[in-house]
Amino acid sequence: MTSNHFLKNIYSEENFSKAEQEEIISYFKKTTIEKDTFLYKEGQYLDYFYILEKGFVRSYAIDFNGKEITTEFYSNHSIVIDWGSFFLKNPTQEFYQASVETICWKLNFDDFQKLFHSIKNFRENGRKTLTGNYVQMKNKNLLLITENAKERYLHLLKTRPEVIQNASLKHIATYLGITDTSLSRIRKEISL
Amino acid sequence: MTSNHFLKNIYSEENFSKAEQEEIISYFKKTTIEKDTFLYKEGQYLDYFYILEKGFVRSYAIDFNGKEITTEFYSNHSIVIDWGSFFLKNPTQEFYQASVETICWKLNFDDFQKLFHSIKNFRENGRKTLTGNYVQMKNKNLLLITENAKERYLHLLKTRPEVIQNASLKHIATYLGITDTSLSRIRKEISL
DNA sequence: TTTCGTTCTTGTCATTTGGAAAGAATAATA
DNA sequence: TATTATTCTTTCCAAATGACAAGAACGAAA
Structure with missing residues (x-):
């Protein structure tokens, strides 16, 4: 593990001890996603998520008329996850597609659970991330209305x-x- | 604590041991909110949340034209919380007002933290609740668009x-x- | 019951946005 | 370069929704 490992920006020494940082990072697997390929597809149960090191991803749902509706864009440093699918074990209703070749880091649910229940800072961090996503969604909502x-x-x-x-x-x-x-x-x- | 304590519906024996249930419930305080009074007001830092036993609450933001925009309605069994304020320590941007006399149960942040970090089922439960709220918000978003x-x-x-x-x-x-x-x-x- | 204030309804008209289709620009490929 | 496909722009018209204002209905309080 190099000293400037990408994930050290995400799980930074500000919030984690060196030991925690190393343990967390050790569970991630680096993955490259080709342009135009899917990270997840509708109907799939997510048992992993990605953090984007470099690239661009779009998620979209298909509405009742068969039209694609873009639900989110993900760029560098974003977590690409369907929270509902990952935590509530529902099949995702969306497609997540890389618009360009994308380098990312993958963590599966079982490893996530281990970290979540054993490292206090990890769960504080996860809670912050989900909450941040929630706030973002709420703001988008308000903008749509106002x-x-x-x-x-x-x-x-x-x-x-x-x-x-x-x-x-x-x-x-x-x-x-x-x-x-x-x-x-x-x-x-x-x-x- | 009576055997049919309201909060036993929320922290049910399906998900918690008796001992966990009792500990969790012991931290909550029963509160009655008069009709038309506020649970939280804009600018306030939330250091507690409510679970509604009976009543009805509306939250609203004030838009740039000074117009009230309703952001959510809360009825029986709902958790009334501004996640962003509670977890990220930002002042809330909304008003939360009881439309009728409302009976609810209050838990403060420090007690929440104790439970969150000591009881595995409690954090799984909390994660589910927040995720559920996120999914709901996301669906509302999609409906607004489609x-x-x-x-x-x-x-x-x-x-x-x-x-x-x-x-x-x-x-x-x-x-x-x-x-x-x-x-x-x-x-x-x-x-x- | 009368009065007052609030909420809801209705009408008229303006504005925003959408639908469909054609054309222009751009990019992708042979 | 020629060809094709895709994306973007433009036009015309229709539909949805908003703004404003007046009036009706309803409920609360004197």
Whole structure:
């Protein structure tokens, strides 16, 4: 394990002892995901999750009309997980697809459980991560209700520029809950 | 502690030993909240949460135009908590108000921590609760994007009839992300 | 019961957004 | 370079929803 191992940024010495850090990291397996391949597919029970070292991943659900709705974008340092599937043992309802070749670190559920129940800092950390994801989801909700299409786009542009750079117009549009036509109009309007 | 203590429904013998159950329950304090009073207010740091035995609570945020946006409704057996505030130590951005006299059970953060780190089942349970809330939020998100106003209302009517019965039209409207005018029209249309 | 305040309904009109389809631009491949 | 596929833009029109304001219904309190 090199001294600048990627996961040391995630499980940092600020929050973990050296011994804890090493134990935690030892359970992760480095994986490379080819462009366009899936990390998880709808119907699958997740028994592992990933942390992204480098790459870009999009998750999407299929609505009742068969249309893809982007549910999230994941970039460097993100945890790519379906919490409901991982913890509640439900099949995921989404597809998680790498848009580019993606380097990530994989941890399976049994190892996660060992760490969770034996290392206090690990469970504090996990709780923080899930809570952070919850807060993010809640904010997205509020934005959907209080802001119009243009404002939502501008907000995304400001807070997550890497999404605008990496994702296609169509994918961004469904993420924002608008059509590609509208988003195209909005972009034009902004550029004037 | 009576044998049919309310909290035994929450921390049930299915998931906890008798001893665990008793210890957990011993930390909770029964509280009655008067109609129209606040459980938490914007700006406050939560260091406790409530479980609702009986009553009805609404949480709302104030948007940039000073308008109240209902963020959640809580009824019997719900946990009333701002996860972000409780775990991440941020001030809450919402108001939590009892619509009727409400009987609930209060647990403070320090006691929560003791239980969380000492009782494996308690942390599994807490993780499930937070995850459940996350999944719920995620579903609400998807509904906001994929369904129109009428469909969202019908969905709420079907899945949470107690909300329709207890909350005012205006409060339900902002929860669904529509105006009270629209909701009134939708109700008329449905009744025809 | 009368008054007052709140909530809900209704009407009119404006605005936002969507749907469908065609064309332009861009990227991918032979 | 020519060809094809994909993504993005644009146009026209329709549908959904919002804003505002007036009035009706309802409930609380004097």
